[in-house]
Amino acid sequence: MKKYDNLVMNAAGRLVPGELNGKQVIPYMGVGKFIPDGRKYAPPISSCANYPSDGNKIVGSLREALEKCGLSDGMTLSNHHHFRNGDLIAIQVFDIAKEKGIKDLVWFPSASFPVQEPMTKYLEDGTINRIEGSMNGALGRFCSEGKMKGIGVLRSHGGRYQAIQDGDVVIDIAIIAAPSADAFGNANGVNGPAACGPLGFALGDSQYAHKVIVVTDNLVPFPCIPWQIHGNNVDYVVLVDKVGLPEKIVSGTTEITKSPDRLMIAEMTAQFCDEASIIYDGFSFQAGAGGTALSIGIYFSEILRKRKIKARFLRGGSNKYPVQMLEEGLVDYILDGQTFDLEGVRSMREDPRHVDTSPFTSYNYHGKGNFASMVDVAILGATEVDVNFNANVVTHSDGYLLHGIGGWQNCLFSKCTILPIPLFRDRMPVIRDKVTTLCGPGELIDVIVTERGIAINPLRTDLIDKLKGSALPVKTIHQLQKEAEEICGGKPANPRLGEEIVAAVKWVDGTVIDVVRRVISE
């Protein structure tokens, strides 16, 4: 954390620093306003002369691989999060760093999970300077309380690829845990005991990191097909007993919601889409893997079935429900960034219409387009929304940083972004005058669906027109706010925050949209 003397006000009216962890940064300038004029990051050129001609890059241990990669103070180390809470490798990397007395590392995961709580001890003892990536649960709490030496940097999945591609973050060593790999380093996530689906979150790491280590427990003879990760980018391969805990990688428990309120929100969301003419032959949608989102998918399926039409593609995270849609012929393709259950993994392995994607294809804002903006409707969550439709996904109303951004910011570019959210949580209204942390600008958020009504962003006059005369409870966001405040007995309390900045939130283009401040916890 750091106390800054001078902050500047960005285009969203948030005070942000011009420097983070010793590196200059650009304050948020508005959606689509910052146009980069630089060059992509240029990694060192390799030569086959320095790699074994028989393609065998196996070394004896992760420690040996890290040593061969020149692990040293101040380096940036990356991991992907496809193993979710079943990851076994990230923590081993830092155990080794600690044993070797390495200091001031930057951990650059594509996301962190509760299983990585032990990282707090390395943040405390100086092995790790900071985490640049999502900090869920305990790690977020640690950061929020001002205990992290450096400043956390939160990026969306697309923003992470952008940062790697543009050289905002230079990865010294990428450690890629892989459910299957060959000795050359070709790897995939669809085969092996720890199968997790795609490995797309590690793609940018493999392309741009100076050194790349693939760790697997399922070594196959060359070629490991599909080669989601190309061995041509890999330096060393490490064979371990167990690369991940399958039962924690794929939960198998993701089910549609049974809560009557949530079911109502789901049904209203689907009906809204229908009345707004969003559901047509060839449409596309993105829904998360949460209970409400899954229920919306079920309603969509019913509509498609009834009308004998189909969706062109469904953007996942996938699990058995999207797979059922694919197999029933209700959708042509699943474009999948991560699979959440074994049915998803099986489908991706067997069905060429179930396509593995990466943040490069789906989300990178510094590409020549990405497909997030082509999705007809994206259904997302939020911890808070404000009366200008700005939304927060990383902090709770008490100021604690407890979630990552994931692909959320990137999905806001869909043709219609809907946030189906409860009107209040723990008797605290979710709609505020101003969100605690700004993650998504209101101009990109089109509709809020709550159990007590639907608010359409006034900018979307087209949607307002389409819903005229609807039986759906369309209200203004101020009406919804007022109802919530009446039920909860007033406006939500403001969090007690110090002046110190503990983390910064990047926008999809690498500019700083907001900061997270220290929570005064006593």
Add this chain to the structure above:
Amino acid sequence: MKKYDNLVMNAAGRLVPGELNGKQVIPYMGVGKFIPDGRKYAPPISSCANYPSDGNKIVGSLREALEKCGLSDGMTLSNHHHFRNGDLIAIQVFDIAKEKGIKDLVWFPSASFPVQEPMTKYLEDGTINRIEGSMNGALGRFCSEGKMKGIGVLRSHGGRYQAIQDGDVVIDIAIIAAPSADAFGNANGVNGPAACGPLGFALGDSQYAHKVIVVTDNLVPFPCIPWQIHGNNVDYVVLVDKVGLPEKIVSGTTEITKSPDRLMIAEMTAQFCDEASIIYDGFSFQAGAGGTALSIGIYFSEILRKRKIKARFLRGGSNKYPVQMLEEGLVDYILDGQTFDLEGVRSMREDPRHVDTSPFTSYNYHGKGNFASMVDVAILGATEVDVNFNANVVTHSDGYLLHGIGGWQNCLFSKCTILPIPLFRDRMPVIRDKVTTLCGPGELIDVIVTERGIAINPLRTDLIDKLKGSALPVKTIHQLQKEAEEICGGKPANPRLGEEIVAAVKWVDGTVIDVVRRVISE
């Protein structure tokens, strides 16, 4: 062409310039001796803000696309050659350039074909300064006679990727003809009326070119799957009536040889591999699509079938014969760089074991390894071989540049490289004291198989030992040379060459291994 005042002798004993077309170049230093210390090429960073959010990048015509890309004097324009002699697009690009009065372009195709002979008029009138790429037939003759303004640069497929990756060649505009594409620019070669298989030769172009145009006659709704080319790298999409002539893309006529001499060479090659223990359960091989090579594949199949073993992978160019092996279970995977008939295309479309590859995965010497060096045996051709096993694939013995390098140099890195060649052509011995043009250093060429005997490179004492006591006619290369000279009535004549350099041959690492001189034609 150019007459140089000072040339330097490279590690192969060839006189080469230190500069080509105004750019400094490095003379060949020996196999694996030049270790690059630079950075990969860094293309400009793009922003989604500059691309249509609905993903529709279609413009009205190729001309419009080229204009939007800023087509202007001196630019480098690239094409791929997956359509082979059925290409319709490359010539249109330069027709447009000519109409617009553009001058001094560099044409950077992955290969050229006879259909592109009309390019000579643009080389004559100054629209095109030079071709950097293979020059087959008429274009090669044009270049050989000193009529090309600039100096041609010949690269292997892997060397072309290396040159793009390392920034030796900066592509201003890549024009990628695609049998299928969507409006976003995702493209593949496996579907559509002009299906040609993979599009791997255009991969590097799509990744590193400043501007990328996809041209197709088969527009499909997003997403075009498989997306061999990612729309995220594409600027414009052009829809045309016909992107290629299917009957000339896939010949469908590639058949095993019927010539008794060639059949004997094929059989001897297969038997040699067998006696040298190269054929084992899990081995791999690369054979071309020529009649002799195909016949060798047939012999390999018989051996595999008889022993009830299988190959792990087969490196193609594929056609119906490798596909039969795959479907019969004689090989686990085809790693395919280009398909030569409709059976190859069908197999790649339908069978996930028939994998499309690119020069990045297969050949790029400036990667962290590539799989060419993992192939157990590569069977290649040559126009000439010399007594030190050096070989030539680009010029004929009369000095004319008539062929490209293809993947030939890259394949030399296989564990065993065999050249099955006739002892003489047109009553001219193929084995010379010194090859006219050096394309592959002798240390990488292990075995020469001719109709009158087999010569093993003295460096391969292991192979010589294995063949001791063999019934095969193992001889020295000098013996073979002598026999050929006796039959033909002496050594082959030397070509009549001028001093001017018309083209340079790059080694896989970007250094200059040899030059091609003007042929005195009168």
